[in-house]
Amino acid sequence: MNRRTLVTTAFALVASLAFVLAAINASGSGGAASPRTKITLVAPAAPGGGWDAFAREGQQAMRINGIAGGVQVVNVPGASGTIGLGQVVGMGDRHDLLLVTGGVMLGGIILNDSAVSLDDTVPIARLADDFNVLVVPGDSPFETLEDFVAALQNDAGGTAIAGGSLGGIDHLLAGMLAAESGIDPQTVNYIAYPGGGEVVTSLLSSTAAAGLSGYNEFRDQIDSGNLRALAISAHEPVEGIDVPTFREQGVEVSMSNWRGYVAPPGITDEVYDELVAMVTELRATEEWTDTLERNNWVDSFMVGDEFADFIRDESDRTEAIVRGLGL
Amino acid sequence: MTQIEPHTTGSLRVQRLPRWYTGVSEMIIVAGVLLLTVGIVVGSLSAFILIMPLLGWLLASTLLFWVISWAFGSTRPVFDVGVAALMAALIQLAFSAGLGLSLPPGILEGVFSWIN
Numbered sequence: 001m002n003r004r005t006l007v008t009t010a011f012a013l014v015a016s017l018a019f020v021l022a023a024i025n026a027s028g029s030g031g032a033a034s035p036r037t038k039i040t041l042v043a044p045a046a047p048g049g050g051w052d053a054f055a056r057e058g059q060q061a062m063r064i065n066g067i068a069g070g071v072q073v074v075n076v077p078g079a080s081g082t083i084g085l086g087q088v089v090g091m092g093d094r095h096d097l098l099l100v101t102g103g104v105m106l107g108g109i110i111l112n113d114s115a116v117s118l119d120d121t122v123p124i125a126r127l128a129d130d131f132n133v134l135v136v137p138g139d140s141p142f143e144t145l146e147d148f149v150a151a152l153q154n155d156a157g158g159t160a161i162a163g164g165s166l167g168g169i170d171h172l173l174a175g176m177l178a179a180e181s182g183i184d185p186q187t188v189n190y191i192a193y194p195g196g197g198e199v200v201t202s203l204l205s206s207t208a209a210a211g212l213s214g215y216n217e218f219r220d221q222i223d224s225g226n227l228r229a230l231a232i233s234a235h236e237p238v239e240g241i242d243v244p245t246f247r248e249q250g251v252e253v254s255m256s257n258w259r260g261y262v263a264p265p266g267i268t269d270e271v272y273d274e275l276v277a278m279v280t281e282l283r284a285t286e287e288w289t290d291t292l293e294r295n296n297w298v299d300s301f302m303v304g305d306e307f308a309d310f311i312r313d314e315s316d317r318t319e320a321i322v323r324g325l326g327l
Numbered sequence: 328m329t330q331i332e333p334h335t336t337g338s339l340r341v342q343r344l345p346r347w348y349t350g351v352s353e354m355i356i357v358a359g360v361l362l363l364t365v366g367i368v369v370g371s372l373s374a375f376i377l378i379m380p381l382l383g384w385l386l387a388s389t390l391l392f393w394v395i396s397w398a399f400g401s402t403r404p405v406f407d408v409g410v411a412a413l414m415a416a417l418i419q420l421a422f423s424a425g426l427g428l429s430l431p432p433g434i435l436e437g438v439f440s441w442i443n
Contacts, residue, residue: 015409015416019385022416025423026385026432027439037429070428 038070044084046077061287080108093266102259111167126260128297162208170212175325185325367398383433388415
């Protein structure tokens with residue numbers, strides 16, 4: 001065998017091998033309509049917030065465990081998430097999208113008179129619950145929830161409460177707290193900020209007397225003593241968080257900030273099954289367990305019809321609260 | 328008239344210059360060959376766009392690369408098939424492994440389902 005034949009044979013072998021491998025690869029790629037290939041998680045909030053963290057933690061766990069070929073997070077901030085919701089609903093039958101949603105969006109839809117609602121999406125799964133805390137500055141005269149409620153009753157207008165966007169969990173909590181304390185919710189001086197970071201700033205600069213936001217937003221400041229946590233919005237005490245609930249202190253207020261995923265309205269049954277399977281796999285990963293622990297999120301996994309029913313109930317409940325509070 | 332060597336210009340092979348050959352007509356021949364080459368390239372690209380959804384990336388682009396190398400004047404069709412197949416295969420694998428994107432599989436979809 002001369003040199004030329006040898007080179008030719010080697011080339012033919014390499015080319016055939018590459019071709020066969022590529023053909024097997026093409027055969028397995030199973031068409032373009034699977035969310036496994038590439039998925040986009042839409043976080044309807046600015047980077048740094050709760051929904052963004054939720055999406056990015058999910059992205060990380062999906063990527064490490066190969067749940068999808070490519071995972072990217074897109075932020076669509078604004079109007080309590082309803083801008084992102086509108087965009088996703090407008091995507092129609094896109095099979096490679098999941099929208100992060102949660103309790104905050106329900107209030108946002110009602111308060112913003114949003115043209116689209118979660119009824120226009122396909123619920124996939126609820127993954128985690130987060131709780132909000134009522135905090136006061138470290139040097140505040142309010143030592144307990146009781147002190148604060150007394151101050152609120154005396155001078156609702158002068159006892160400003162800082163929190164997240166209008167219609168969000170924080171806003172509803174402030175209204176519920178007022179109603180429970182026997183004050184007209186509309187007299188509450190609620191100052192809305194885009195996120196927990198701004199709430200901390202307004203507390204430390206004494207702009208507001210108290211603040212409401214997710215526990216994680218305040219955790220560092222609570223640990224360092226700059227803020228004092230008076231109550232947490234959980235129904236039952238949360239393991240790992242050393243803050244008494246509102247209910248434990250005799251105020252019947254509880255509300256969880258749940259988070260989950262919904263898909264665009266036009267997806268096929270196959271895509272739906274695949275998305276549910278992917279989120280179920282995500283929840284079972286070690287990384288996700290670690291995420292829950294690190295953020296003090298409570299696993300509240302729920303899929304399919306159960307989740308759809310849950311959204312409907314929560315939606316009605318939120319609407320009742322918003323109307324009841326006259327917001 | 329001096330003997331002119333047979334020479335190759337693209338897909339047209341001019342073996343022997345015609346009797347009516349003048350310096351000027353050579354221009355016309357070269358222009359014609361160029362136009363023909365451009366025509367073949369444009370035609371095969373259009374055909375590629377049409378058959379890509381059916382055949383899939385791997386087969387359609389192998390065919391495209393092969394036809395274009397011929398249009399550009401290659402005289403080794405068997406070798407060209409090898410190069411075309413190798414290129415198409417490497418691009419397919421690079422997209423899949425490097426970018427996590429799958430190119431359209433076309434008729435190859437599910438052919439090797441017993442391996443996948």
